[in-house]
């Protein structure tokens with residue numbers, strides 16, 4: 001199978017999730033709070049991103065645009081990009097309802113240099129991003145291509161060490177290899193989406209990739225970015241493992257009975 005058919009399968013899955021996420025029956029997306037101006041960036045992003053006022057910002061894999069609207073509220077001139085037509089449609093509608101101006105562009109991350117070539121001061125991409133992308137070196141090149149000289153990438157996502165694990169019989173078990181070749185993705189089947197909404201999905205299959213920290217860092221360095229911050233966190237804004245417990249502000253952590261492992265990775269990298 002070629003990369004295009006991996007993308008098509010994944011996009012069908014995302015297209016089906018969009019109306020469930022827009023409905024937000026479980027409150028996972030804090031849609032009403034976002035539209036009413038109460039929701040902000042998560043505490044990890046807020047403490048690490050820095051001042052974005054007046055900056056031209058590209059939000060890659062913006063999904064239904066709620067995060068993008070928070071970025072505009074923090075002062076950025078934001079463009080969101082996502083390959084799901086329904087997600088982009090929902091993002092435009094939320095932007096209109098909230099009265100917050102943002103631009104939303106439909107397309108694949110790998111086509112960003114053609115779709116949104118204007119140089120950006122910041123590329124922002126967080127939580128559920130590179131697992132959907134087969135080639136991490138090319139991802140880094142895309143980011144370098146759309147950043148202005150001196151521009152910043154901010155990235156935060158689940159840690160590859162955590163992505164290797166599954167909770168089985170109450171224990172975390174190393175289940176998946178630590179790196180996924182671009183041409184041989186992990187194949188997942190999930191009957192429902194991750195928000196806790198039990199609406200069954202028809203397009204249950206997805207293809208995903210685990211990218212080791214070394215490949216993320218080497219890809220960015222090879223693309224001409226300098227890493228100015230790299231952090232690991234014991235928190236995630238969703239619960240990949242049932243055993244996780246609330247850690248405040250919408251984050252989750254492992255229970256005290258389990259050895260600490262890094263659950264999230266965040267970095268700032270600057271185009272030289």
Ligand SMILES: C[S@@+](CC[C@H](N)C(=O)[O-])C[C@H]1O[C@@H](n2cnc3c(N)ncnc32)[C@H](O)[C@@H]1O
Nearest residue numbers: 014061063067082083084108109126127128132
């Ligand atoms: C978990 S969501 C990201 C959530 C996002 N961080 C937010 O702020 O809501 C993943 C998104 O990636 C998008 N996506 C997956 N693969 C993509 C690709 N190759 N190009 C563009 N978007 C992609 C999906 O459509 C989906 O909206």
